[in-house]
Amino acid sequence: MNLWSLLGMVFVLLAFIGALLPVMPTVPFVLLAAACFAESSPKMHAWLLNHPRFGHIVRDWEESRCIPRGMKIWGISMMTLGGGISVWLFVPRGWPTWITLAGFFFADLVVLLWKECPPKPGDFSSRMALRGRKVFAFFGRNGRNGNEKEGE
Numbered sequence: 182m183n184l185w186s187l188l189g190m191v192f193v194l195l196a197f198i199g200a201l202l203p204v205m206p207t208v209p210f211v212l213l214a215a216a217c218f219a220e221s222s223p224k225m226h227a228w229l230l231n232h233p234r235f236g237h238i239v240r241d242w243e244e245s246r247c248i249p250r251g252m253k254i255w256g257i258s259m260m261t262l263g264g265g266i267s268v269w270l271f272v273p274r275g276w277p278t279w280i281t282l283a284g285f286f287f288a289d290l291v292v293l294l295w296k297e298c299p300p301k302p303g304d305f306s307s308r309m310a311l312r313g314r315k316v317f318a319f320f321g322r323n324g325r326n327g328n329e330k331e332g333e
Contacts, residue, residue: 185221189214196235203263206256206288208238208248215239247298257289 196210211229218226229239241247264285272281 183221185217186225189217189221189225192217203259204267206260206292207235208252208256211235211238212242215243241298245296245298247296248292249298250300253292253295253297256292260285260288260292 192210192214195205196207196214199205199207199210215226215229218229230236232239238249238252241249264281268278268281268285272278
């Protein structure tokens with residue numbers, strides 16, 4: 182086992198822990214594991230690409246360097262909520278609180294700045310966008326009911 186394989190296994194373990202703990206993100210560790218396995222083990226890289234839960238994330242990242250909107254929202258909200266609760270319960274008041282909150286804020290900012298994947302046909306976000314267009318089309322372009330005259 183070489184260094185890349187070992188690092189890939191460590192990142193898979195951290196991703197698994199991140200899936201269980203709301204404070205720790207999962208997606209960055211899955212992407213790091215995929216990068217390590219791409220260098221060392223085609224079999225493990227193929228396993229990650231075909232994984233039912235994380236395969237689409239790895240494929241999106243490798244093809245267009247983007248993260249789905251739902252993953253960004255989930256990651257930011259869980260890190261903020263879990264981190265805020267952890268800081269409130271376990272971190273001593275004073276400068277340790279501010280340093281820890283700054284770390285969580287920085288992690289949220291990194292995830293927020295990642296490129297967002299365009300919605301694919303059949304995704305929840307594209308279905309909601311289509312539903313929104315249908316609702317607004319009912320009222321016409323100017324927000325009024327389509328049966329009203331412009332001068333009224």
